[in-house]
Amino acid sequence: xxxxxxxxxxxxxxxxxxxxxxxxxxxxxxxxxxxxxxxxxxxxxxxxxxxxxxxxxxxxxxxxxxxxxxxxxxxxxxxxxxxxxxxxxxxxxxxxxxxxxxxxxxxxxxxxxxxxxxxxxxxxxxxxxxxxxxxxxxxxxxxxxxxxxxxxxxxxxxxxxxxxxxxxxxxxxxxxxxxxxxxxxxxxxxxxxxxxxxxxxxxxxxxxxxxxxxxxxxxxxxxxxxxxxxxxxxxxxxxxxxxxxxxxxxxxxxxxxxxxxxxxxxxxxxxxxxxxxxxxxxxxxxxxxxxxxxxxxxxxxxxxxxxxxxxxxxxxxxxxxxxxxxxxxxxxxxxxxxxxxxxxxxxxxxxxxxxxxxxxxxxxxxxxxxxxxxxxxxxxxxxxxx
Numbered sequence: 367x368x369x370x371x372x373x374x375x376x377x378x379x380x381x382x383x384x385x386x387x388x389x390x391x392x393x394x395x396x397x398x399x400x401x402x403x404x405x406x407x408x409x410x411x412x413x414x415x416x417x418x419x420x421x422x423x424x425x426x427x428x429x430x431x432x433x434x435x436x437x438x439x440x441x442x443x444x445x446x447x448x449x450x451x452x453x454x455x456x457x458x459x460x461x462x463x464x465x466x467x468x469x470x471x472x473x474x475x476x477x478x479x480x481x482x483x484x485x486x487x488x489x490x491x492x493x494x495x496x497x498x499x500x501x502x503x504x505x506x507x508x509x510x511x512x513x514x515x516x517x518x519x520x521x522x523x524x525x526x527x528x529x530x531x532x533x534x535x536x537x538x539x540x541x542x543x544x545x546x547x548x549x550x551x552x553x554x555x556x557x558x559x560x561x562x563x564x565x566x567x568x569x570x571x572x573x574x575x576x577x578x579x580x581x582x583x584x585x586x587x588x589x590x591x592x593x594x595x596x597x598x599x600x601x602x603x604x605x606x607x608x609x610x611x612x613x614x615x616x617x618x619x620x621x622x623x624x625x626x627x628x629x630x631x632x633x634x635x636x637x638x639x640x641x642x643x644x645x646x647x648x649x650x651x652x653x654x655x656x657x658x659x660x661x662x663x664x665x666x667x668x669x670x671x672x673x674x675x676x677x678x679x680x681x682x683x684x685x686x687x688x689x690x691x692x693x694x695x696x697x698x699x700x701x702x703x704x705x706x707x708x709x710x711x712x713x714x715x716x717x718x719x720x721x722x723x724x725x726x727x728x729x730x731x732x733x734x735x736x737x738x739x740x741x742x743x744x745x746x747x748x749x750x751x752x
Contacts, residue, residue: 367430367431367669367685367689368427368428368429368430368502368504368507368669368670369427369428369430369667369668369669369689369690370425370426370427370428370507370508370511370667370668370669371425371426371428371665371666371667371668372407372408372411372423372424372425372426372665372666372667373404373407373408373424373425373426373438374404374408374665375401375404375405375408377404377426377435378397378400378401378404380426380434380435381393381400381404381426381435381438382395382397382400384435384437384438384492384494385400385492387492387494387495388492388532388598392440392489392490393438393440393490393492403422403424404424406420406421406422407422407423407424407440410422410423410443411423411661411665411666415443418443418444418484418522419443419444419447419450421442421443421444421522422440422441422442422443423440423441423442423512423515424438424439424440424490425438425439425440425508425511425512425515425666426438427493427504427507427508429497430689436493436494436496436497436504437491437492437493437494437497437504437505437508438490438491438492438508439488439489439490439491439492439508439509439511439512440488440489440490440491440512441486441487441488441489441512441515441516441523442486442487442488442489443486443522443523443524444484444485444486444524445484445485445486445487445528446481446482446483446484446485447482447484448482449482450482450567451480451481451482451567451571452480452481452482452485452528453478453479453480453563453567453570453571453619454478454479454480454481454616454617454618454619454625455476455477455478455479455592455616455617455618455619455622456476456477456478456479456615456616457474457475457476457592457593457615457616457617458474458475458476458477458578458615459472459473459474459475460472460473460474460475460578460580461473473580473581473582474580474581474582474589474592475578475579475580475581476578476579476581476592476617477576477577477578477579478570478571478574478575478576478619479616480571483526484524485524485526485527485528485627486516486523486524486526486527486528486630487527487528487529487530488509488512488513488527488528488529489529489530491505491508491509491602493505493508502670503707505601505602506605506707507657507670509602509605509606510635510657510701510707510709511657511659511668513609513633513635513636513639514635514639514657514659514668514699514701515659515666515668515699516630516633516635516636516639517635517636517637517638517639517640517699517701518639518641518659518661518699520630520631520636523630524630525629525630525631526627526629526630527611527627527628527629527630527633528625528626528627529606529611529625529626529627529628530618530623530625531595531599531602531603531606531623531624531625531626532595532596532598532599532621532623533591533594533595533596533617533618533620533621533622533623534591534594534595534596534597534621534622534623535596535621539556539557540555540556540557541556541591541620541621541622542587542588542591543588543591543592543620543621543622544556544559544620544621545588546584546585546587546588547579547584547588548574548619548620551573551574551575552569552570552573552574556620556621559620560620563620570619574619591621591622592617592622593613593615593617593622593623593624594622594623594624595623595624599623603624603626606626606628607626609628609633609634609635610628610632610633610634611626611627611628612626612627612628613625613626614626614627634708634709635701635709637709638701638702638709638710638711638712639699639700639701639709640699640700640712641697641698641699641700642675642678642679642680642697642698642700643678643679643680643695643696643697643698644679644680644681644682644687644692644693644694644695644696644697644698645676645679645680645681645694646681646694647681648674648681649674649675649676649679649681651674651675651676652674653672653673653674654672654673654674654675654702655670655671655672655673655702655703655704655705656670656671656672656673656700656701656702656703657669657670657699657700657701657703658670658671658673658680658682658686658690658698658699658700659690659698659699660690660691660692660696660697660698660699661699662691662692662696663691664691667689667690667691668690668699669686669689669690670703671683671686672686673700673702675712675713680698680700682698700712
C-alpha cells in the first residue's frame with residue numbers, strides 16, 4: 367500500500383535524494399534549508415505557524431512495503447506580501463501595421479511585474495523515476511492530496527491558487543532564457559540568481575528593466591522557452607488544466623515556466639471534499655472509491671481506498687483504518703473519485719462550496735518567436751500598440 371503523510375525530520379535522507387532528481391527550490395538540496403522547511407511544515411500541520419506567511423505543508427509519499435519515501439509535494443498558504451512580492455513576466459502581444467507597405471507584424475513582449483496580494487501556491491511535486499507511470503497513478507495522488515487537504519482546511523488558504531510549472535532546462539540544469547536575457551542585467555548564473563531569490567527579491571526589481579522587452583530581440587532557442595515546460599512536467603500541466611487551472615500569460619522570470627491559476631472553491635477536488643465520522647459496522651449498499659485521510663496524534667495521513675457512506679458516517683476497510691491510525695468516532699476526510707480519477711460529489715450531498723465551472727479550458731498560449739507577419743491590418747493599426 368502507498369500512503370501520503372506529512373514530512374518528518376526522519377525523512378531528511380530520502381528527501382535529499384529526491385531533491386537531486388530535479389532543480390527545484392521547493393525541495394532544496396541543502397540539508398539545513400531542508401531541515402528548516404520540514405520544521406515549518408511540522409508547525410503548520412500542528413496549527414502552530416506564526417502567521418500565514420510561515421504556513422507551508424510538505425507531504426511525502428511512502429511505500430509501506432519498503433518503508434521508503436518515493437515522492438513529495440507541497441502547498442503554501444501565502445507566497446507574497448508588502449515588501450516581499452511575487453515576481454513574474456507578463457506576456458503580451460503587440461500589433462504593428464504599416465499602411466505604406468500594406469503589411470504588419472505581431473510581436474510578443476515580456477515585462478517584469480510584481481504581485482503582493484498573497485495568493486496560495488501548490489508546488490514541489492517530485493516522484494522517484496522508478497515509480498512513474500505506476501498503475502496506481504502515484505503522481506496523481508501526490509497532486510490530489512494537496513487539494514484534498516485544502517478542501518478540509520479552506521480557511522488556511524486564499525481564494526486565488528497559483529501553480530508554478532518548471533520551465534525547460536538544459537541537461538546540466540541551466541536555463542537558456544536566463545543565459546540570454548537575465549544574465550545581461552544580473553551577472554549571476556541561473557542557479558545563483560534563483561538561490562538568492564529565496565532570500566531577497568530586491569536585486570531583481572532593482573537591476574532588471576521594468577519596461578517591455580521584445581522577444582524578437584532574442585535568439586530562437588531562448589524565445590521558445592517562454593511559457594513552455596520540460597517533458598517531465600507535461601503530465602502535471604495537463605492534470606492541472608483538466609482541473610480548471612488556466613494560463614494567465616504570467617511566466618517565471620528565471621526559467622520561463624508558466625504560472626497557472628484557479629479559484630480555490632472552483633477546483634473540483636476542493637469543492638467535493640468533506641469529512642465524516644468513522645463507523646464500525648459496514649452498511650448495506652455499494653462501495654465507492656475515494657481519497658481518504660485522517661489527522662490524529664501521528665499527524666496527517668492519506669491514501670486511496672474503498673469507502674461506504676451511511677448518513678453522517680463512513681466505513682473503511684480495516685487495513686485502511688489501520689494505516690491511517692483512525693478509530694471509530696474520529697473524523698475522516700473524503701474525496702470521492704470516479705474510475706478516471708475525477709472528483710465527484712457524495713450521492714445526494716451538496717458541495718460545501720458554491721458550484722463553479724469545472725475544467726475551464728486554458729487560454730491559448732501567446733505566439734512565440736520573432737515577428738509574425740500579417741497580410742491584413744489588425745483592428746487597430748498605423749503602428750498603434752495595445
